[in-house]
Ligand SMILES: Cc1cc2nc3c(=O)[nH]c(=O)nc-3n(C[C@H](O)[C@H](O)[C@H](O)COP(=O)(O)OP(=O)(O)OC[C@H]3O[C@@H](n4cnc5c(N)ncnc54)[C@H](O)[C@@H]3O)c2cc1C
Ligand SMILES: Cc1cc2nc3c(=O)[nH]c(=O)nc-3n(C[C@H](O)[C@H](O)[C@H](O)COP(=O)(O)O)c2cc1C
C-alpha cells in the first residue's frame with residue numbers, strides 16, 4: 026500500500042488531492058456523490074468582507090476545452106460565513122481551507138483575522154487575483170510590490186498556514202512568487218483562471234456580461250504546468266498545482282513538474298465524483314510503478 | 330434539504346425525430362427511478378470532445394414509472410444536441426439527476442399551461458401530474474408555423490389544447506399572448522404555468538397580474554455544473570441573485586419582479 030500522505034508547511038494531507046475554490050461550493054453539494062473524507066482537502070469558495078452579489082448574467086461561456094466565467098466572488102461575506110456556514114462544515118473529515126478575497130488590503134486583513142479564529146480551518150488561500158480598487162482595479166497579484174504587501178499584511182494577523190494563490194495574468198510568475206514568499210507565504214497555489222473572451226458573431230456582442238472572464242479547464246493545462254515547473258524551480262516553499270486537471274494522469278504531470286499537491290476545479294462540474302477517482306488513480310500509478318510514497322513524485326521530472 | 334442526486338448511465342431506448350430540428354429521447358434508468366417532479370431537469374454528458382466539454386441541461390419531458398424511463402424533448406441547437414440526436418438505441422448516456430425545484434401544485438382546478446417553442450418540454454410532465462391529481466388543464470402552445478407544433482396529440486390526452494401560430498397556419502394567428510382567451514373578462518384560469526422565451530414569459534406574467542392569477546415560469550440560464558456550486562446560472566430576483574439550477578428553474582413570477590399584483 027503506497028503512502029499517499031503529504032505535508033505542506035504544518036498542514037498534513039491524507040493525499041495530495043484538493044478541490045479548487047469556486048468549483049466545489051462548500052463541499053456539501055458533493056456529499057451525494059463522494060465521501061469528502063477521501064480527499065486531502067477542500068478549498069471553499071471565496072469569502073470577502075461584505076456580501077457581494079457578483080456580476081450580471083450571462084456569467085459563463087463554454088469554449089473549446091474549457092469555459093469562461095465571470096461569477097465575480099459572489100458570497101454573503103465573512104460574518105455570514107463564520108456564523109452560518111462554518112458550523113455546517115467544521116466537522117468534515119478533511120482539511121477545509123478558506124479562499125480569502127478582497128478589493129482592499131484592509132478587507133483581506135479583516136477576513137483573514139476572522140478566519141484565524143476558526144479552530145477547524147487549518148489554512149487560508151489568499152486569492153490575489155482580485156482587482157485592487159485603490160490601484161485603479163489592477164489585480165494585487167499582477168505587481169510584485171502589491172502582491173508582497175498584501176501577503177505581508179495578512180501574514181501579520183494570520184497564524185496558521187498561509188497559502189497564496191497566484192494569478193497567471195502576469196509577465197513573470199516567478200517574480201510574483203518570490204515576492205509573496207518574501208511577504209511571508211508558507212505555500213503557493215497556482216494557477217487561477219487566465220483572462221479570456223468570447224464573442225457571439227450573430228449578435229456582434231461579447232458572450233459574457235463583463236466582456237472578459239476567467240478561462241479554466243483543460244485548455245489552460247499546458248500553461249499551468251509550465252508555470253508550476255518554473256515556480257517550483259524558483260522558490261523554496263511547496264507548490265499546489267491547479268489548472269485543467271481532469272484525471273489522475275494530469276495530476277501526476279503536475280506533481281512531476283514540482284507540485285506537492287493539486288487542486289481539481291472545473292472537472293468537478295462534469296463529473297462530481299472525479300476528485301476521488303483521481304485519488305484512486307494516483308494510488309494505482311504508485312502501485313504499478315512500485316513507488317512507496319507520493320512524495321517521490323514531486324519534482325521528479327527528468328530533463329536530461 | 331434537497332432530494333438526493335444521482336450520477337448514472339442510462340440506456341437509450343428510443344430516439345425519435347419529430348421534425349428536422351426536434352427529437353424525443355427515451356432513457357432507461359439502471360436502477361429504480363427515485364421520485365421525480367415536473368419542472369426538474371437533468372444534465373447529460375455528451376461525449377469527450379473539446380466542443381462539448383460541459384454537460385447539457387434538459388427538462389424532464391415525461392416519466393414512466395412502469396417502464397422505469399423518462400423522456401426528453403430536445404431541440405437541435407449546436408454541437409451537443411446534434412451529437413445527442415444521433416445516439417443509437419442501446420447506447421449509454423451518463424446523467425446527473427434530479428436537478429432543480431419543481432412546479433408547485435395548484436390549489437385550484439382552473440389551470441392554464443403555456444408553452445412556446447421547445448418550452449413545451451416540461452409541460453407534458455406537468456400535465457400528466459395534474460391529471461393524476463384530477464385536474465384537466467388547458468394547454469396553450471404557440472409556434473411560428475404549424476410544423477413547429479410538436480406532439481399535440483400527446484398533450485390532448487391530458488387537457489384541451491389551444492393553439493397560436495405566427496403565420497396563422499394552425500389555430501389563432503399571432504403569439505400565445507395574443508390568444509383570444511386573454512381578451513375575455515373571465516378567462517377561466519386562476520393559475521398559469523409557463524415555459525418559453527423570456528420576453529414571452531414576462532408578457533404572460535403581466536397577463537396573470539391583470540387577471541389576478543398565480544404564475545410560475547421555468548427559466549433557462551447558462552450552466553456549468555447544474556447542481557449549485559459554480560454560481561454561473563444566477564438570475565436576479567427580489568431577494569438578490571439566485572441560482573436557476575437550485576432555487577429554480579421554476580420561479581414565481583412575482584418573485585422575479587415580473588408580476589406586480
Ligand atoms: C434548466 C434548463 C432546461 C432546459 N430544457 C431544455 C429542453 O427540455 N429541451 C431543449 O431542447 N433544450 C432545453 N434547454 C436548453 C439546452 O440546454 C440547450 O439548448 C443546449 O445546452 C444546447 O447545447 P448545444 O451544444 O446543442 O448548443 P450550443 O449553442 O453549441 O451550446 C454551447 C453552450 O451554450 C449552452 N447553451 C446553449 N443554449 C442554452 C440555453 N438555452 N440554456 C442554457 N445553456 C445553453 C450549452 O449548454 C453549451 O454549454 C434547457 C436549458 C436549461 C438551463
Ligand atoms: C466558476 C468558477 C469560480 C471560481 N471562483 C474562484 C474563487 O472564488 N476564488 C479563486 O481563488 N479561484 C476561483 N476560481 C478558479 C479555480 O479555483 C481554479 O484556479 C481555476 O479554475 C483553474 O483550475 P481548473 O482548470 O481545474 O478549473 C473559479 C473558477 C471557476 C471555473
Ligand code: FES
Nearest residue numbers: 555559560562574
Ligand atoms: S449551474 Fe452551477 S450553480 Fe447553477
